[in-house]
Amino acid sequence: MDDYFESSSDKGFVAEIEEYTDPLPEKVQVGGSPSYRIERKLGKGGFGQVYVGRRINPPNQNETTGPNALQVALKFERRSSKGCNYRPPNEWQVYRALGGSHGIPHVHFKGLQNDYYIMVMDMLGPSLWDVWNNNSQAMSIEMVTCIAIEAISILEKLHSRGYVHGDVKPENFLLGPPGTPDEKKLYLVDLGLATQWRDTFTGCHVDYDQRLEVFRGTVRYASVHAHLGRTGSRRDDLESLAYSLICLIRGRLPWQGHQGENKNFLVCKKKMDTSPETLCCNCPAPFRQFVEYVVNLKFDEEPDYAKCISLFDGIINPSPDIRPINTEGAKKLIYQVGHKRGRLMMDNDEDDVKPKRKVRLGQPATQWISVYNNRRPMMQRYHYNVADEKLIQHIEKGNKDGLFISSVASCSNLWALIMDAGTGFSAQVYKLSPTFCPKEWIMEQWKRNYYISAIAGTNNESSLIVMSKGTKYLQQSYKVGTSFPSKWIKKKWGEGFHVTAMATSGTKWVIVMSRGAGFSDQVVELDFLYPSEGIHRRWNNDYCITSTAATKDQAAIVLSIPRRKSTNVIQETLRTNSFPCTLVKDKWKKNFYIASLCYGRTVA
Numbered sequence: 157m158d159d160y161f162e163s164s165s166d167k168g169f170v171a172e173i174e175e176y177t178d179p180l181p182e183k184v185q186v187g188g189s190p191s192y193r194i195e196r197k198l199g200k201g202g203f204g205q206v207y208v209g210r211r212i213n214p215p216n217q218n219e220t221t222g223p224n225a226l227q228v229a230l231k232f233e234r235r236s237s238k239g240c241n242y243r244p245p246n247e248w249q250v251y252r253a254l255g256g257s258h259g260i261p262h263v264h265f266k267g268l269q270n271d272y273y274i275m276v277m278d279m280l281g282p283s284l285w286d287v288w289n290n291n292s293q294a295m296s297i298e299m300v301t302c303i304a305i306e307a308i309s310i311l312e313k314l315h316s317r318g319y320v321h322g323d324v325k326p327e328n329f330l331l332g333p334p335g336t337p338d339e340k341k342l343y344l345v346d347l348g349l350a351t352q353w354r355d356t357f358t359g360c361h362v363d364y365d366q367r368l369e370v371f372r373g374t375v376r377y378a379s380v381h382a383h384l385g386r387t388g389s390r391r392d393d394l395e396s397l398a399y400s401l402i403c404l405i406r407g408r409l410p411w412q413g414h415q416g417e418n419k420n421f422l423v424c425k426k427k428m429d430t431s432p433e434t435l436c437c438n439c440p441a442p443f444r445q446f447v448e449y450v451v452n453l454k455f456d457e458e459p460d461y462a463k464c465i466s467l468f469d470g471i472i473n474p475s476p477d478i479r480p481i482n483t484e485g486a487k488k489l490i491y492q493v494g495h496k497r498g499r500l501m502m503d504n505d506e507d508d509v510k511p512k513r514k515v516r517l518g519q520p521a522t523q524w525i526s527v528y529n530n531r532r533p534m535m536q537r538y539h540y541n542v543a544d545e546k547l548i549q550h551i552e553k554g555n556k557d558g559l560f561i562s563s564v565a566s567c568s569n570l571w572a573l574i575m576d577a578g579t580g581f582s583a584q585v586y587k588l589s590p591t592f593c594p595k596e597w598i599m600e601q602w603k604r605n606y607y608i609s610a611i612a613g614t615n616n617e618s619s620l621i622v623m624s625k626g627t628k629y630l631q632q633s634y635k636v637g638t639s640f641p642s643k644w645i646k647k648k649w650g651e652g653f654h655v656t657a658m659a660t661s662g663t664k665w666v667i668v669m670s671r672g673a674g675f676s677d678q679v680v681e682l683d684f685l686y687p688s689e690g691i692h693r694r695w696n697n698d699y700c701i702t703s704t705a706a707t708k709d710q711a712a713i714v715l716s717i718p719r720r721k722s723t724n725v726i727q728e729t730l731r732t733n734s735f736p737c738t739l740v741k742d743k744w745k746k747n748f749y750i751a752s753l754c755y756g757r758t759v760a
């Protein structure tokens with residue numbers, strides 16, 4: 157029997173900066189391109205590095221863009237880098253699909269030379285981050301407004317081709333080369349993290365998933381869903397754009413400055429805790445409305461790009477010619493949509509962009525989360541607000557009536573106890589312990605073939621552990637951590653274990669995993685609020701909730717597919733400020749019985 161007591165140090169995946177030791181080739185010529193000499197460095201990112209390439213034998217005519225241009229941008233990625241892993245970079249394929257479409261630079265040649273994958277692309281100008289930085293770290297509202305509407309149109313185009321960018325940020329928006337007719341044009345570069353939101357063959361939206369251990373993107377601008385490892389979709393690019401715009405106006409985002417191994421968690425928590433009003437203070441109202449709209453988008457919802465653009469109508473200079481950024485793309489988009497509807501401009505009053513529900517109010521709420529399973533009638537009993545010394549009475553009475561404990565939870569250091577006749581257990585022991593998880597006692601019971609079947613912890617570290625005989629489990633293991641141990645769970649899934657119980661104590665988590673749990677698959681929904689959308693999507697895919705736990709910051713819901721498909725469970729959930737006494741009775745009348753219970757974070 158193995159157990160784990162170390163605190164977890166799970167960190168999201170962040171692109172690692174690579175240091176290059178191999179020299180770059182002196183002369184670049186790939187895929188039938190002209191030969192270039194490498195000049196100054198343009199920038200260095202996560203995986204690649206970008207240089208100016210100047211033609212060695214330039215033709216007489218001086219072209220600024222296109223395959224014959226005198227100067228090009230050369231993006232190098234080492235073959236052995238993490239991003240490539242001896243295969244052409246993902247970015248190549250995305251540029252093949254998108255290069256040259258509105259707001260995406262042309263890639264003219266690409267190929268492998270020496271140890272490098274090299275991409276030859278149109279040379280562009282400074283990034284928005286450079287412009288902001290060179291202007292004493294400031295940018296006018298007028299400029300940011302133009303960027304907003306043009307960037308939305310670029311994203312619309314990119315999304316319409318089935319891709320999401322995955323790393324929208326000021327550093328990845330470039331202007332055209334200074335002193336050329338394109339100097340006011342906006343471009344989006346770095347397609348290295350782009351993924352498809354639409355399946356090429358079926359044309360359907362890709363499936364929703366949450367893989368907590370995966371983080372791709374840039375912490376400062378990442379959407380909350382990206383932090384939480386959810387499959388990227390169109391809403392994420394728009395959320396990152398919103399953060400980029402606010403950062404350009406305000407110079408700073410409220411979640412900057414966090415460091416250390418918990419950075420990802422703290423930044424994400426702050427994003428959830430910051431209301432659109434607070435985030436957008438000192439910004440014109442359309443920016444707040446844009447934030448409210450994008451943070452409320454569903455996973456597969458098609459954003460209304462034209463409406464987003466029209467939010468900024470009132471604060472943009474009506475004359476496009478004197479705008480600091482070329483907004484041709486935005487104009488075209490509004491025109492197309494207007495045309496479809498038989499008019500040129502959107503009528504803002506008709507159906508305004510309003511959030512359907514407010515998910516981020518900046519006020520954390522803590523509630524009871526109770527889960528009910530539809531099953532054959534049985535006796536179930538609940539007790540709540542139970543003090544330590546009263547526990548024994550309730551448990552003994554329940555046992556006498558043929559009931560075993562099925563769930564336990566804690567609120568304000570008092571216990572909630574669910575006992576019922578349908579557990580299938582043959583014997584049960586419990587321990588009320590002043591420490592979170594009393595290792596010796598648990599090991600002792602494991603030796604006697606009892607397995608943990610329910611567990612709860614209070615804010616002051618005491619815990620109630622229930623261990624039972626007659627479970628299906630073959631082996632059990634648990635881990636206590638100061639953050640949700642997603643990596644450990646993933647590892648144990650690989651060894652045939654499934655989560656069978658969870659609890660929290662303050663900010664600590666304990667996860668119990670068992671072999672032989674009778675599940676064919678399992679997923680975790682973790683969020684800074686009750687993950688309603690994720691739960692519904694999982695329910696639609698035959699998962700049902702099998703464990704819940706929450707801290708004052710986060711709620712974790714484990715959902716599983718039973719191995720025996722005949723077990724067709726119908727589930728309902730409730731979130732209530734006080735213990736749902738009368739509601740439970742209503743559920744019983746309909747043959748729904750409490751299957752899981754916890755107290756913690758529900759809405760932000």
Ligand SMILES: Nc1ncnc2c1ncn2[C@@H]1O[C@H](COP(=O)(O)OP(=O)(O)OP(=O)(O)O)[C@@H](O)[C@H]1O
Nearest residue numbers: 198199201202203204206229278279280327346348
């Ligand atoms: N076509 C271009 N013309 C001019 N400068 C460019 C061009 N492409 C990239 N750059 C510069 O190089 C920087 C890094 O490029 P890019 O983002 O494509 O690389 P990356 O390694 O994928 O970076 P990261 O993933 O960290 O954002 C950009 O921020 C920009 O300053």
